[in-house]
Amino acid sequence: MKSLAELEAIRKATLSRINVRKEEKGETTRVVVGMATCGIAAGARPVMLAFVDEIQKRQLQHVTVSQTGCVGMCRLEPMVDVYVPGQEKVTYVHVKPEMVPRIVAEHVVNGRPVEEYTIGAADNN
């Protein structure tokens, strides 16, 4: 079994990251995943955990991942909203775990939305 000692180590590592976050006072980017019945059935769970993995892997300080309910466009699930401070909200649709590293690298880190995955691109098809 993974031990509580291991969790203690994770706590310490996380705590130092949180302190950096507080000192730098950078604004936080929010990643919000739709996790209602429709989102879950369409595959939102692995998408959300892929964001968690990617953020942990890159040790990103100013990014949070959270969950929301159904926004009424169930046919486009799994849907993910990315809020980068100072930019307009971007909505990604039909998101798959394989798409997550690119969204994190290009949009969350570098501020350039991945146009082809967005709701705008989906509407044009």
Add this chain to the structure above:
Amino acid sequence: MKEIALHLLDIVQNSVTAGAGHVNITFDLGADGMLSMTVEDDGRGMSKEFVQSVQSPFVTTRSTRKVGLGIPLLMQNAMLSGGDVHIDSEQGKGTTITARFGTRSIDCLPLGDLASTMASIVMGSPDKPEFSLTCRSPKGEMSFSTEEIRPVLEGVSLAEPGVVQWIKESLEEEITPILGGIMQ
């Protein structure tokens, strides 16, 4: 839904919305292959009339629209496998929902990735309620609770990516020996 674990992720949201302080989740696999999944909460509970009507897809507590498919879909999949769903609720006390699945039926869903589901549940509601998970089968028993790990974290949120990964990985190791036979 493609997994029983995804149904769990879905219906636990009802307990959270009901303002529960504690949500106890139990998986019990009998020697006869019957799996019962129980979600017990101390949320606000439902009236007798509402318990009766909640099986209908056209009843929901949300105000944005008039359909709610969580429980109807769970019932459909439980019944397809020769099982059933039982809801016990009292206003002001809480709700217990038990879904039984016949895991030897060809129509039964796999249990799926229960560890990922628990990590997602805890991440979605890191502060309240407290969640516990118990898994039992003829092969053994395991249990996990957010109340156990909260003191170790000393105020660090359960939604921190590192903590979420720890929950997922440690549960995977513990659940597989007990329920591994029905996971896929």
